[in-house]
Each structure stands twice: as C-alpha cells, then as structure tokens.
Amino acid sequence: MAELKTINLPDVGDFDEIEVIEVLIVPGDEIKAEDSMIVLESDKATMEIPSPFGGIVKSVSVRPGDRISEGTEIAKVEASQPAMEDSTPEQTTDNNSEAEIEQAPETVTEVTEQAATEAVVVPPHEFTPGKPRKQPPGKPLDVSGDNAGKILHASPSIRRYARELGVGLEQVIGTGPKGRVLKQDVKAYIKASLSSAGPGAASGLAVSAMPEIDFSRFGEIETVPLNRIQKISGAHLHRSWVSVPHVTQFDEANITDLEAFRKSLAKEAEKKGVRLTLLVFVMKALVASLKAFPTFNASLETSGERLILKSYFHIGVAVDTPNGLVVPVIRDVDQKGLYDLAGELATTAERAREGKLSPTDMQGGCMTISSLGGIGGIQFTPIVNAPEVAILGIAKSKMQPVYQGDGSFTPGLILPLALSYDHRVIDGAQGARFSSHLSRAITDIRRVLL
Numbered sequence: 001m002a003e004l005k006t007i008n009l010p011d012v013g014d015f016d017e018i019e020v021i022e023v024l025i026v027p028g029d030e031i032k033a034e035d036s037m038i039v040l041e042s043d044k045a046t047m048e049i050p051s052p053f054g055g056i057v058k059s060v061s062v063r064p065g066d067r068i069s070e071g072t073e074i075a076k077v078e079a080s081q082p083a084m085e086d087s088t089p090e091q092t093t094d095n096n097s098e099a100e101i102e103q104a105p106e107t108v109t110e111v112t113e114q115a116a117t118e119a120v121v122v123p124p125h126e127f128t129p130g131k132p133r134k135q136p137p138g139k140p141l142d143v144s145g146d147n148a149g150k151i152l153h154a155s156p157s158i159r160r161y162a163r164e165l166g167v168g169l170e171q172v173i174g175t176g177p178k179g180r181v182l183k184q185d186v187k188a189y190i191k192a193s194l195s196s197a198g199p200g201a202a203s204g205l206a207v208s209a210m211p212e213i214d215f216s217r218f219g220e221i222e223t224v225p226l227n228r229i230q231k232i233s234g235a236h237l238h239r240s241w242v243s244v245p246h247v248t249q250f251d252e253a254n255i256t257d258l259e260a261f262r263k264s265l266a267k268e269a270e271k272k273g274v275r276l277t278l279l280v281f282v283m284k285a286l287v288a289s290l291k292a293f294p295t296f297n298a299s300l301e302t303s304g305e306r307l308i309l310k311s312y313f314h315i316g317v318a319v320d321t322p323n324g325l326v327v328p329v330i331r332d333v334d335q336k337g338l339y340d341l342a343g344e345l346a347t348t349a350e351r352a353r354e355g356k357l358s359p360t361d362m363q364g365g366c367m368t369i370s371s372l373g374g375i376g377g378i379q380f381t382p383i384v385n386a387p388e389v390a391i392l393g394i395a396k397s398k399m400q401p402v403y404q405g406d407g408s409f410t411p412g413l414i415l416p417l418a419l420s421y422d423h424r425v426i427d428g429a430q431g432a433r434f435s436s437h438l439s440r441a442i443t444d445i446r447r448v449l450l
Contacts, residue, residue: 002078004058007051009072012040017067021153024048025075029057037074038062039153055079154181162186175232229324240386245423248381251435253415253442255397261445265338274342278415279317279371279394283341285441286392287313287334288448290367293434297366299387300425307425316365316385317345319352320375326352327385329365373397373415382420389425392438393418415442 022039036048055077172189174181215221269276290297299308313334316327328348368385371394382393395416402412419435441447
C-alpha cells in the first residue's frame with residue numbers, strides 16, 4: 001500500500017520567509033520525482049521546488065502569496081516512486097536588480113532570439129503613462145486571454161520597473177516561463193503603444209485596426225486558438241515585415257554535379273550513421289558567401305547608426321514541427337565537416353519536432369535558411385528573421401534544359417533561390433553580387449575551398 005508522505009520546503013539557501021508566486025500542483029495530480037510543485041521568488045532569485053518522489057497529490061498546504069521558510073509543509077503525497085537522491089532546487093541569481101530572471105526552468109519551444117524575448121502585444125488605442133489604455137466603444141478592455149483574470153507573475157524588480165514607466169502589467173503578455181513577464185515584454189509593450197499613438201508619435205507604422213466581423217452571419221464557423229509558437233512567431237514576423245524594408249533577389253543554381261557528388265557519398269555517410277542532405281551543402285556554401293560579403297553577416301544597431309559585424313558563423317535552419325515553424329541555430333558551421341553537420345542537423349530537427357529545444361538553441365543566428373524543397377513550390381519570399389539582415393529561401397529543384405553556349409541544351413537539375421534582405425543595410429547591387437556568389441558556390445561546391 002502506498003505511503004502518505006509530507007513534503008516540506010528544503011534548505012533553499014540564505015532566504016527567510018520567501019514568497020510563493022506560483023503553485024503548480026492541485027490535489028489529485030499524479031506527479032513524478034523531480035516534477036516542480038511550486039515557484040518561489042525573492043527580489044534576487046527565483047526557483048522551482050521539485051518533488052523528491054512521485055505519487056498522487058492528496059493535499060496542498062500553500063497558496064500564491066504565502067511566505068514560507070525551510071521546513072514549511074508544501075503538500076502531502078501518496079508516494080509511489082522512490083525519492084530523489086538530491087532534491088535541492090535549482091536557483092537562478094539575478095546579477096542586476098533591474099534585470100529579469102530569464103533562465104527557463106523547463107524546456108520550452110520558441111521561434112527566434114527575438115521571438116523568445118519579446119511579447120505578443122495587443123496594441124492599445126491610446127497610451128498615457130500612469131493611466132489605463134482606452135478601449136473601443138462597446139467592447140471590454142482586451143488584456144488577452146492569457147492574462148485576464150489570472151495572477152500576474154513578475155519579479156519585484158520588473159514590477160518596480162513597470163510602475164516607474166506607468167505600465168500596468170495586466171496589459172502586458174509575458175513570454176517567460178509559464179507566462180512570466182520579462183523586462184523585454186514591458187519594453188515591447190511601450191514601443192507598440194507609442195507606435196500606435198499616431199503617425200508622429202514614434203518610428204512605427206500606424207495603421208487603423210481591422211474591423212470586427214461576425215463571420216457566423218455567413219455560415220457555420222469554428223474558432224480555434226493559436227498555439228504559443230504561432231502567437232510569438234506571428235508577432236515577430238509582423239514586426240520584421242513592418243520595420244525591415246524588404247527586397248527579395250531571385251536566382252538559380254545548377255546542382256546537377258552537386259547531386260551526383262552527394263549521392264556518391266551516400267554509402268560512406270551511411271557507415272557513419274548520418275544522411276547527407278542538400279541542405280548541408282547549402283549551409284557550407286552560404287558560409288563561404290558570408291565570408292566574402294561580411295555585410296550580410298551582421299546586425300543593425302537599434303539606433304540605426306552602426307552595423308555590428310560578426311566573426312562567427314551560426315546558421316539558423318527553419319524546421320517544420322506539428323506546432324509550427326521553429327528556427328534552431330547550428331553553431332560554428334565554418335568549423336564543422338559535412339558529416340558532423342549532417343548528424344547535428346538531424347538531431348536538432350528531431351528535438352525541434354519533439355518540442356525539446358531550449359531558448360538558447362534558437363539564439364545567436366547570423367543568417368537563416370528556410371527550405372521548402374521537400375514540400376514543393378516554385379518560389380517564395382521569405383521574411384527576414386530580424387535582427388539578422390538576410391534570409392535564404394530554397395524551393396523545390398526541377399529538371400530543365402540548360403544552354404551550353406554552343407547552341408546545345410543539356411538537362412540540368414536547377415535549384416531556385418530566394419534571398420530576402422534588409423535594404424537599410426544591403427543595396428540591390430550587393431544583394432545581386434551575394435546571390436550570384438552563392439549560386440556559383442552551390443553549382444560548384446569546390447569553390448567553398450577557395
């Protein structure tokens with residue numbers, strides 16, 4: 001028969017009367033050893049308290065807002081699993097009293113570095129520091145379904161930061177773990193508020209709101225909520241599309257010889273336990289082009305006055321998952337061989353599809369590749385993954401006649417390329433030169449060695 005055990009707060013370090021900001025369990029829950037039960041927070045640290053054993057939760061003794069100390073009862077659990085060897089909670093220390101705790105206590109799936117740190121903002125109709133935003137006539141104030149009626153989670157430093165700027169946290173959607181409001185979320189809300197206040201209010205695109213339409217008047221409908229990835233990536237893509245002046249350069253690469261070379265390595269790759277895909281070769285060719293054109297391996301400062309040139313070569317790769325596209329980053333592509341890249345790419349893509357990527361897995365990219373060749377399509381215009389300044393789109397390759405110069409034609413496997421770039425940083429001539437260089441490198445992969 002299972003034993004009813006009491007779980008008390010263990011030693012959490014130099015803290016006394018630390019506040020409970022979140023309770024993650026309710027009576028009747030079945031938990032496993034190391035599953036988080038509550039979240040504690042002081043003005044310097046936030047931590048999750050794990051269960052030392054698995055079982056069924058019979059009662060919970062704490063509530064959000066309680067202040068507890070070592071030995072305080074947290075819950076009673078009907079134990080069914082052995083206790084952990086070490087149940088010391090992980091603790092994240094804030095080195096700056098004004099900075100937010102950003103380390104995720106659980107595995108989360110995000111889209112990009114910017115997407116992982118900025119809020120999905122519902123722009124207000126009017127923003128006045130210290131006053132609540134106005135609402136459309138006849139409609140309740142929209143504080144999003146994520147925040148309405150729920151306890152808001154933010155550290156004391158962030159609450160103080162928001163108060164100083166006159167921002168109500170109920171109007172900000174948190175993108176941290178379990179909806180926690182981060183400092184970036186507050187900043188993003190203010191930027192969106194200023195942008196929506198009018199054409200002269202800020203350097204944003206002020207447009208009128210879309211009209212509300214009752215689509216049920218025209219027939220039967222179903223309302224399906226967007227998932228977390230769609231919400232965050234949607235806001236990021238909209239921001240990039242509005243703030244980055246896009247130009248898309250189209251080109252082609254003859255990959256007939258490259259495909260023959262790739263297929264000749266298939267058995268050798270199989271012995272190494274990997275599969276060489278076209279994408280691996282494109283990544284190497286892209287790095288060679290980034291080295292030849294450093295402006296593409298850069299980011300524009302938020303002031304718009306200086307360009308940050310990067311000496312590393314981390315390539316983001318868009319991965320199709322059941323919940324939407326995510327962009328993990330493969331680091332130091334220039335320092336890795338084809339087989340190493342193939343193995344890392346396959347492993348990373350699998351983790352993305354399983355939802356096991358961490359925020360750091362999607363940060364630090366220099367340029368992104370979005371490949372739709374395995375799905376289909378002739379061409380498309382990818383959106384720049386800001387703060388990167390360019391993105392490469394790959395469509396489905398096709399056989400077509402290739403002119404040889406002597407009046408004859410031979411069959412060739414042609415790969416369509418679409419290069420979108422930030423016109424503030426890259427002009428049309430640079431875009432054309434980069435695209436041509438990349439096409440030549442893919443057509444003759446030996447050029448990567450030059």
